[in-house]
Amino acid sequence: xxxKVVIIIDGxxxxxxxxxxxxxxxxxxxxxxxxxxxxxxxxxxTAGCRLCFVEIEGTCNPVTACTQPVKAGMxxxxxxxxxxxxxxxxxxxxxxxxxxxxxxxxxxxxCELQKIARERGLKLNLHRLKPLSKKVIIxxxxxxxxxxxxxxxxxxxxxxxxxRIAGVGAIGFSRRGIHRRITTFADRELAQSPCTECxxxxxxxxxxxxxxxxx
Amino acid sequence: xxxxxxxxAYIKMKAASINNLKYLEDKPVIRVGTGTCGKAAGALxxxxxxxxxxxxKGIDAGVVEVGCMGHCYAEPLIIIxxxxxxxxxxGKVDEVLVKRLVEDFLxxxxxxxxxxxxxxxxxxxxPTFRDFPRGVYEEKMILENCGFIDPEEIDFYxxxxxxxxxxxxxxxxxxxxLGEVKASNLRGRxxxxxxxxxxxxxxxxxxxxxxxxxxxxxxxDPGAFMDRNILESNPHQVIEGMIICAYAVxxxxxxxxxxxxxxxxxxxxxxxxxxxxxxxxxxxxILGSAFCFDLEVFSGAGAFVCGEGTALxxxxxxxxxxxxxxxxxLAVSGYLGEPTxxxxxxxxxxxxxxxxxxADWFKxxxxxxxxGTAVFTLAGKIAGPxxxxxxxxxxxxxxxxxxxxxxxxxxxxxxxxxxxxxxxCLPEQALDIPLDFDSLEEAGAMxxxxxxxxxxxxxxMVGMARFFLxxxxxxxxxxxxxxxxxxxxxxxxxxxxxxxxxxMASLETLRELAEDVKTGSLCxxxxxxxxxxxxxxxxxxxxxxxxxxxxxxxxLKCPDLIAYFIEPDKCSKxxxxxxxxxxxxxxxxxxxxxxxxxxDKCVKCDNxxxxxxxxxxxxxxxxxxxxxxxxxxxxx
Numbered sequence: 001x002x003x004k005v006v007i008i009i010d011g012x013x014x015x016x017x018x019x020x021x022x023x024x025x026x027x028x029x030x031x032x033x034x035x036x037x038x039x040x041x042x043x044x045x046t047a048g049c050r051l052c053f054v055e056i057e058g059t060c061n062p063v064t065a066c067t068q069p070v071k072a073g074m075x076x077x078x079x080x081x082x083x084x085x086x087x088x089x090x091x092x093x094x095x096x097x098x099x100x101x102x103x104x105x106x107x108x109x110x111c112e113l114q115k116i117a118r119e120r121g122l123k124l125n126l127h128r129l130k131p132l133s134k135k136v137i138i139x140x141x142x143x144x145x146x147x148x149x150x151x152x153x154x155x156x157x158x159x160x161x162x163x164r165i166a167g168v169g170a171i172g173f174s175r176r177g178i179h180r181r182i183t184t185f186a187d188r189e190l191a192q193s194p195c196t197e198c199x200x201x202x203x204x205x206x207x208x209x210x211x212x213x214x215x
Numbered sequence: 216x217x218x219x220x221x222x223x224a225y226i227k228m229k230a231a232s233i234n235n236l237k238y239l240e241d242k243p244v245i246r247v248g249t250g251t252c253g254k255a256a257g258a259l260x261x262x263x264x265x266x267x268x269x270x271x272k273g274i275d276a277g278v279v280e281v282g283c284m285g286h287c288y289a290e291p292l293i294i295i296x297x298x299x300x301x302x303x304x305x306g307k308v309d310e311v312l313v314k315r316l317v318e319d320f321l322x323x324x325x326x327x328x329x330x331x332x333x334x335x336x337x338x339x340x341x342p343t344f345r346d347f348p349r350g351v352y353e354e355k356m357i358l359e360n361c362g363f364i365d366p367e368e369i370d371f372y373x374x375x376x377x378x379x380x381x382x383x384x385x386x387x388x389x390x391x392x393l394g395e396v397k398a399s400n401l402r403g404r405x406x407x408x409x410x411x412x413x414x415x416x417x418x419x420x421x422x423x424x425x426x427x428x429x430x431x432x433x434x435x436d437p438g439a440f441m442d443r444n445i446l447e448s449n450p451h452q453v454i455e456g457m458i459i460c461a462y463a464v465x466x467x468x469x470x471x472x473x474x475x476x477x478x479x480x481x482x483x484x485x486x487x488x489x490x491x492x493x494x495x496x497x498x499x500x501i502l503g504s505a506f507c508f509d510l511e512v513f514s515g516a517g518a519f520v521c522g523e524g525t526a527l528x529x530x531x532x533x534x535x536x537x538x539x540x541x542x543x544x545l546a547v548s549g550y551l552g553e554p555t556x557x558x559x560x561x562x563x564x565x566x567x568x569x570x571x572x573x574a575d576w577f578k579x580x581x582x583x584x585x586x587g588t589a590v591f592t593l594a595g596k597i598a599g600p601x602x603x604x605x606x607x608x609x610x611x612x613x614x615x616x617x618x619x620x621x622x623x624x625x626x627x628x629x630x631x632x633x634x635x636x637x638x639x640c641l642p643e644q645a646l647d648i649p650l651d652f653d654s655l656e657e658a659g660a661m662x663x664x665x666x667x668x669x670x671x672x673x674x675x676m677v678g679m680a681r682f683f684l685x686x687x688x689x690x691x692x693x694x695x696x697x698x699x700x701x702x703x704x705x706x707x708x709x710x711x712x713x714x715x716x717x718x719m720a721s722l723e724t725l726r727e728l729a730e731d732v733k734t735g736s737l738c739x740x741x742x743x744x745x746x747x748x749x750x751x752x753x754x755x756x757x758x759x760x761x762x763x764x765x766x767x768x769x770x771l772k773c774p775d776l777i778a779y780f781i782e783p784d785k786c787s788k789x790x791x792x793x794x795x796x797x798x799x800x801x802x803x804x805x806x807x808x809x810x811x812x813x814x815d816k817c818v819k820c821d822n823x824x825x826x827x828x829x830x831x832x833x834x835x836x837x838x839x840x841x842x843x844x845x846x847x848x849x850x851x
Contacts, residue, residue: 047540050696050735061734067540082734089731093700128724129704154693173535176518178703180693 005072016070023052023065033078034116036206037155038066049155050090055080062086091122096129099150107208141191145202145212152209158201170195221502225382232370243276243297243321248362250283250447251479256290264313274321282448284362285602300326302335348617356588357564358604361448366483369490372451378496380570384459385504392463399574400586405559406663408652417546418464421554428461428469429557435519436635438594439666442560444602446480450487456563461508464556472527475514485512519690520740524557537692538738581607585651593619595668612646615669626671634663636683637743639750659750675772676755677762680747681709687744698741701732714775715766771836774819778840783809785833796826
């Protein structure tokens with residue numbers, strides 16, 4: 001087992017195992033760092049959502065906490081002007097592609113985006129950017145749940161759950177760039193895919209893109 | 216002194232190669248440049264014309280296909296070497312000139328100097344490339360043999376001391392080889408300029424397990440074609456460099472990752488690999504030593520981001536070509552999780568030269584921080600486009616105005632876009648900075664692949680930023696938020712500005728987004744994508760403001776912000792050419808017989824402006840378009 005080291009996050013002394021990723025150390029010690037794509041069990045973090053920025057004394061630019069291994073004596077700040085600026089921009093960028101209709105969203109109240117907004121004092125609307133129009137495509141072919149691509153933030157947690165926890169392989173990423181999305185093989189409906197409706201992907205979704213149907 | 220086993224093998228091999236090329240001695244040899252560039256300009260037709268003509272006239276002469284010399288403006292290019300004459304290079308060759316050269320030069324000993332570009336060797340009769348401004352600055356290291364040897368025949372390379380460095384290296388300790396590369400301070404030519412020796416050392420020290428050497432030939436920058444050129448013109452130099460690297464780090468397998476669009480490069484490299492294997496330069500116990508190494512070509516599927524190391528590895532492993540977070544660096548965990556050296560085509564090319572001539576020889580050229588030469592592709596508004604190799608530290612001004620012969624048609628220089636979509640646009644005042652890895656980064660651009668696009672007064676800088684951002688936005692893999700969405704929003708803002716729909720607030724958002732995408736992105740595609748925007752904002756902010764505040768494109772380039780107008784005092788009643796040139800019948804004749812353009816119909820195709828005879832030059836572009844109405848009112 002790795003040796004224990006002491007680090008400082010926002011002035012608070014925290015004991016952690018050396019090499020552990022900073023994001024999980026912070027979260028376990030009740031220090032909130034915004035994050036969407038991080039999965040603790042993943043050996044090589046995705047580092048795609050670009051929300052978990054922190055500043056470490058001695059490095060010039062903010063780094064992502066999900067990829068940062070803990071080292072002895074590390075001094076971490078989760079809130080600095082540089083960090084707040086990046087988080088604010090990344091958050092607004094994600095919102096610009098996220099169909100904002102919280103009132104009708106089944107995840108209203110437990111949504112990770114809402115949590116980030118609350119924790120960081122960010123607004124759930126766009127002030128610098130124009131919304132990117134996204135066609136409303138809802139796949140409600142499964143009996144128990146539905147997938148609303150317009151709400152998806154492409155964090156990939158559902159793909160991890162499907163591949164690595166459920167071991168099914170019904171969904172994955174397809175296409176590139178701005179067209180990247182979560183699909184089944186050959187873009188079939190979920191009901192036509194190997195999906196077993198285990199529901200693990202729905203539980204993994206942080207934003208209400210995958211949601212259980214009522215009743 | 217004892218001659219080692221590998222040296223004996225090499226001496227024998229070289230003698231055989233020279234012997235194989237004997238058939239070209241004592242008779243005229245015609246070398247035809249058949250790189251992809253030469254072929255596109257008709258080199259194959261020229262080669263056939265020579266063969267036909269030689270057979271018809273019954274002349275015994277050799278016709279050899281060679282790679283490209285880098286004089287793109289003069290393709291198709293040929294070199295004629297006839298005993299008793301200096302070797303002469305002829306450009307823009309056509310079938311008529313072929314007949315003439317065979318008749319006058321090969322039969323009657325008149326070299327047709329009026330058609331020759333330059334001689335290759337110093338002589339008393341005709342100037343050499345060295346006597347031209349370009350030749351004064353150019354110093355060919357890795358391009359030395361490009362355009363002179365047949366890339367499909369290994370004997371040509373061996374006869375010019377090719378693989379002699381390898382034969383020597385195999386008698387050295389791997390640590391010595393590494394030491395020499397480290398001492399040379401060779402920096403990676405892929406763009407970032409990371410010292411190759413340090414990278415190799417990490418791999419060398421990573422234990423005795425499986426290791427890989429990979430050559431990054433996924434060249435994708437618009438306007439860059441040097442890697443293709445080298446792979447097509449002299450593949451063995453890359454291969455020799457890779458074998459030496461493998462020996463130094465202890466790798467037993469390597470790959471050349473070449474994008475599939477480079478079909479001729481892939482074919483020639485595969486052919487070269489086959490010939491190298493036949494000569495025991497690859498495979499088991501190379502040249503009789505205990506060292507075993509083999510190489511294969513991996514053809515990339517064409518995503519720009521696969522030039523990024525982690526994405527390249529992902530795509531080789533069968534995954535999506537998508538970058539991953541670093542560290543771990545590839546030297547620690549690369550292909551299949553094993554330590555991997557990944558270097559650019561050009562980087563490997565320097566290795567045989569450094570081993571043959573020594574690190575000190577290499578360091579004599581260039582600057583202390585960036586020794587050696589730099590290869591640039593000159594493109595855009597430049598009189599002599601092409602592939603050039605100059606010492607590091609040459610200034611942009613020398614490169615553009617001396618080597619590239621300046622801007623054509625007496626136009627004014629505006630900016631130079633260096634380093635492709637990851638680089639920046641530098642203005643006139645930056646022309647005197649010496650070109651090396653560090654000074655370019657300071658100026659906001661980067662060496663990148665070495666693509667260099669020259670822009671003149673007719674180019675719109677906002678349009679330029681939009682062009683490059685459009686490229687990076689389309690090539691974004693979509694994994695990380697900043698690159699996927701940030702570049703999209705930046706592009707939308709730029710599009711609005713070039714349509715005259717921008718406002719100052721959105722310009723501020725553009726700047727903020729550009730800075731955040733630069734700091735926040737996961738990989739170097741995203742981290743460098745905003746460079747064209749940031750540099751144009753820094754050096755050409757007035758153009759952005761003209762587009763926003765004046766709804767005017769100062770360079771008369773953005774279609775939505777210009778209108779075509781026929782100046783009545785220049786137009787002639789006797790001429791109708793513009794009317795016929797218009798594809799949408801937008802041009803009509805006024806009551807007084809002069810022509811005018813119906814703006815509602817005009818599609819801004821530029822035909823009338825080109826068609827209007829120079830003695831009138833009556834068609835002009837104006838911006839903002841409202842100026843047309845003003846002129847019309849004045850006329851009444």
